[in-house]
Every structure is written in C-alpha cells, then in structure tokens.
Amino acid sequence: xxxxxxxxxxxxxxxxxxxxDTTARIGITDFAQHELGDxxxxxxxxxxxxxxxxxxxxxxxxxxxVSDIYGPVTGEISAVNDExxxxxxxxxxxxxxxxxxEVKNISDKMKFLNAAEYQQFCEEDEGH
Amino acid sequence: xxxxxxLYDTHVAAGGKVVPxxxxxxxxxxxxxxxxxxxxxxxxxGLFDVSHMGExxxxxxxxxxxxxxxxxxxxxxxxxxxxxxxxxxxxxxxFVDDCIVYKYNPDKYMIVINxxxxxxxxxxxxxxxxxxxVFEDISDIxxxxxxxxxxxxxxLEKLVAATDIPRGYYTFKENVLLxxxxxxxxxxxxxxxxxxEIYTSNDQITAVWNKLLEAGKxxxxxxxxxxxxxxLRLEAGMPLYGHxxxxxxxxxxxxxxxxxxxxxxxxxxxxxALIAKQPFNTKRAGLKVTGKGIVREHATIxxxxxxxxxxxSGTHSPYFGYGIAMAHLNKKFAKIGTALEVDVRGRRVxxxxxxxxxxxxxx
Numbered sequence: 391x392x393x394x395x396x397x398x399x400x401x402x403x404x405x406x407x408x409x410x411d412t413t414a415r416i417g418i419t420d421f422a423q424h425e426l427g428d429x430x431x432x433x434x435x436x437x438x439x440x441x442x443x444x445x446x447x448x449x450x451x452x453x454x455x456v457s458d459i460y461g462p463v464t465g466e467i468s469a470v471n472d473e474x475x476x477x478x479x480x481x482x483x484x485x486x487x488x489x490x491x492e493v494k495n496i497s498d499k500m501k502f503l504n505a506a507e508y509q510q511f512c513e514e515d516e517g518h
Numbered sequence: 519x520x521x522x523x524x525l526y527d528t529h530v531a532a533g534g535k536v537v538p539x540x541x542x543x544x545x546x547x548x549x550x551x552x553x554x555x556x557x558x559x560x561x562x563x564g565l566f567d568v569s570h571m572g573e574x575x576x577x578x579x580x581x582x583x584x585x586x587x588x589x590x591x592x593x594x595x596x597x598x599x600x601x602x603x604x605x606x607x608x609x610x611x612x613f614v615d616d617c618i619v620y621k622y623n624p625d626k627y628m629i630v631i632n633x634x635x636x637x638x639x640x641x642x643x644x645x646x647x648x649x650x651x652v653f654e655d656i657s658d659i660x661x662x663x664x665x666x667x668x669x670x671x672x673x674l675e676k677l678v679a680a681t682d683i684p685r686g687y688y689t690f691k692e693n694v695l696l697x698x699x700x701x702x703x704x705x706x707x708x709x710x711x712x713x714x715e716i717y718t719s720n721d722q723i724t725a726v727w728n729k730l731l732e733a734g735k736x737x738x739x740x741x742x743x744x745x746x747x748x749x750l751r752l753e754a755g756m757p758l759y760g761h762x763x764x765x766x767x768x769x770x771x772x773x774x775x776x777x778x779x780x781x782x783x784x785x786x787x788x789x790x791a792l793i794a795k796q797p798f799n800t801k802r803a804g805l806k807v808t809g810k811g812i813v814r815e816h817a818t819i820x821x822x823x824x825x826x827x828x829x830x831s832g833t834h835s836p837y838f839g840y841g842i843a844m845a846h847l848n849k850k851f852a853k854i855g856t857a858l859e860v861d862v863r864g865r866r867v868x869x870x871x872x873x874x875x876x877x878x879x880x881x
Contacts, residue, residue: 427535427745428553430834431812431841433865451812453552453834454745456863475810482551 391512392420394486399508400462400500405486412496414463415489416441418450418481421512427452429481432474434490439467441493443500448490450481462500465493523569524661524720525727532741540633542570545743555746556836559709560877562738563667565730566747568715569723572636572657577626580649583784585627588646589619590769590789592782596621601688601704604777605769606631606639607788611795612765615639616757618706620690628656632759646787661723665730666713666750668879669737674714676733678703684714697729708747710754710877749833752842755804755875761815761831762802762844768792771846772802773874800827803852804876805860807841809868813860819845820859820866826851829860835876842876843869 393399398406403422407415423429431451441447441461448459469492474480480488503511520538529536534545544567547555558564576585585593591604600621606614615635620628631639640655647653665673674683674696682694683703690704699722707713718726731739748758757763762772769778770792780789807813812834819827832843843860851858856871 427547428551428836430553431810433811451834453556453749453836454546456812456814 391424391509392486393505393509393512395505397486397505398462398502399505399511400460400502401511402460404460404462406462406499406502407489409492412465413468413492413494414465414496415492416462417489418459418485419508420485423482423485426450426457427454429478432478432481432490434470434472434475435467437467437470441465441467441491443498450478459490462502463493463496464498465496468492468494523567524723525567525569525663528724528727529567529741534741534743537744539744540570542633544570545741547743547745548741550740552743552745552749553836555740555742556749558738558740559667559711559742559746559750560837561668563665563669563673563734563740564709564742564746565727565734565739566664566666566742567727568664569661569720570633571662572631572633572639572655573660573662573717574629574631574640574643575626575654575656576629576651578651579625580651581625581627583649584647584651584653585619585629586782586784587648587786588643589617589629590778590786591619592779593619593621593627594782595779598623599684599689599691601690601706602777603688605763605774606642607769607786607792608765609787609791610765611768611788611791613759613763613767613769614642614765615759616763620704622692635759659720660717661720662715662717663723663727663730664707664709664713664715665734665739666707666709667711667739669734669739670711670713673730673734673737673739674703677729696726699726699729701726708754708756709750710756710875711750711879749836752831752833752844753835753837753875753877755844755877757802757844758831762846767846768795768798770796771798771800799849800846801849801852802830802874803827803845803847804872804874805829805832805843805845805858805869806872806876807843807867808857808870809866811862811865811867812841813843813862813867813869815843817843818861819847819869820861821851821856826858837877844874847871
C-alpha cells in the first residue's frame, strides 16, 4: 500500500494536498482504489459548486458498485479533473495523480490523519 | 454463519477477495480484478469455484415423471447424457428457481439449482414427490468448478481422454477421469463462451482446481471470481434468479417461453396459471447506456414522464466498454432502437433498447 508522506488523509479514504493555506486538491487513496476494484465511471461535480465537510461531492463506479466520495474540506470548487471522465482507470493506476477536484477559499477542514496514522488505520481496517 | 467451499483456503492463499454470497464465502475477484478476469474468459480461459451450487438426484421408475412435474421443460426430449435448462414454477406460474437438468438414463436425473434457493427448492421438491422415486440432496458432498473460455477444450484435453470430453453443448460424461480423479464433466456454463463444468467430491476438488490451473498456465487460464461471473452472464443475456426472475414473474414474460413445454405429457406445476395469466404486457429487454454512467438493478425506466419499466441487472460491460442492463419493459416501448431514460439516483441517464444477448461468441 502506497501512502505518500506529504498528503493529509481521511477515514473515508480521501487524500488532500494543500497547494496553499486555502487551496487544495482532493483524491482517493491507493487503499481505496484497491478496495473498490476496477473503476469504470466517475461522476464529477462542476467548477463553482460548493463542497462541504462530510458531504458527497462525487461518486465513482467500479464494475460491481457505486461509492460516494466525501468532502474533507469546505470551500468552492475551482477546478475539476475532466481527464477522469474519459479515463477512470487512472484512479486505479495512479491514485495520487488522479485528483478529482481543486478547492479554493477553504473555510473549514476535517481533522486529518497523517501518513503514519492513516497507514495504521488501514491496517486495522484490513484486519476486520 | 457463512459456509466455506472446499476451495476456500485456496482462494485466500491466491489473493482472492472473499465475500459472503448465498450463504458461502466466495471470492468476488482475485488481485487481477474483474475486468482482467472477464476478458480472460472472453479471449482465453477462466476458472470459477461454483461449489456453492445445489445438486439433487432423482432415481427410480418414477424419476422422470417427478422431474417433469416440477420443471417446465421436458426431459423426454433428452437422450441419455443430455442436459436441459428449465424454469421451476410455483402454482401461480412464478419462479421457484431455474435449473439445469442432467439425464443419466430414463430412471436417473440430477438437477442443479441456485445456492441461494437450495433449501427452499429441496423443500419444494420433497413436497411434490410421488410414486417410486428416491430423492437425494447431494449438495454438501458435491463440489464443482467451471472452466470457461475459448481455450477451455484445449486445457481439458491435456487432462482428460479425448473420448471422455463431452463434445456437444449441453451434454455430459459421467465417471470420467481428470488426470486420475473421477469426475462428471458437462459442456455447460454461465458465460456465453465454450466451457465445461466439472463435478467431483469435496476432497478431490482442490486437486482438480490445481491441475486445471497448471494445465492452463500456457493457455491464459486464470482463476476468476463472482464479479466476472456476473458481468459475463449479463453480457451473454442470461437471466439470474433474484434479478430477472422471482416468485412473481413468469417465464413467458422474460423470454424463456422456449423452455416451457405446454404440450408435454402430464403437464407441470404452474401450467394452469400461465394459461390464465396470458397475454403479458411486459418483456425482458436489453438496454445500452448511451448517456453517461452505469445503470444498475432496480432503476426506474422512463419514456418522457411515463414509467415504462424497471431494470433487473446492470453493470459496466468489460467487453464493450459501456453500461448495459436488462429490464422488465412495457412491450410498447421494447422495440429495438427505442430511446428511453433511466433514473440513476436522481439523475436521468439515456439508454437505448438493443437486442439480447449483448454478447454472442463467434461460432
């Protein structure tokens, strides 16, 4: 399992990369893509939409099931990675490059896990 | 408490992602993933553990009459060593289950049933018994694997004498040896490809599994999970109990009339109800997703504002690369080429009615 040191993580398996204090990119982790299996469709929001903590902002479909992606921050969507619409498999092959959205004007954020904490969280999850 | 098939440890050791299914712990996929497993079956070969399936035996002078009473197809049309697909109906013409029936000889038959329905089916079969017949539920002492894909015959030929391989679709050979292991081998499957199902005892199935994987190594054979089994059967337009059929749906509404022999001697359970309920306004249809997204089961289908049906199964088709679904659709809107919409969690997704099966192998 790949858990880069420079990212922040959530217990719902999103990663957050801060570009500056109030701007961040959001994606799903290597653990998440592995659990979901082959991803074949991504339903993305639009630039200008609001994203809020713990609210669904996108969903991904694997061959078997649909899964919601939750906001780890509150802010305004400033960019959407349209490449995922045509190539959802990037989420499987390059989960930390395949960002979903970029959020600006971040006014609130979750209590994140750091890489070590997230790794431990996933290992406990796997043990269940 | 979920049961384990005799291959459980083998699946775990091989990296299978094990999930509860129909009361059994079975791999939904291996590390290879559903799409790779699916395409292996379409292009080369895949191996599935289907030991969860239920098997019952009827034997004795009244075996034939007992089997023909509970199935809609007619075992009188079979030669020894032939197999038929059949609905099993309740008194209202709805499905108890669907099955395949193996004819050993005029006095002995095996019916293979869905794992999820096994106990219900066995109780139902026992309730209908009459005359001189011995009925046995052999599910717990029978293990089964499915070898599927264009290379499956070549793989089997490495382990089984040429004359012991069933050469016709829906035929079988009993008491044959697979590299020394006694098996029953049928040319059947649930994938739309050439393939075989191999039955043996619980203590021999792991050896069968390993021998097949070894023999198929150079022919692209990989182990496959339930995920690929479902996407393959869906592409092949094959119905699944609990999806396309249940105890309220009749076979005549879902395109299975061919397997209902209204004229057979002695009739069958559900026949009177089928006659009384005709004609039907709905049919089973195939949908291709022309908009964005994946359409899954239990989604409402619209023609404008009018509700015209419900999806019964749906997935991303690994072979075609777009979403496909089967549906119970109002006949008036089921013409090939009809453009409709499906409600996918509050979003309308465009679909088109297309011909079933979605996938048909080259002859």
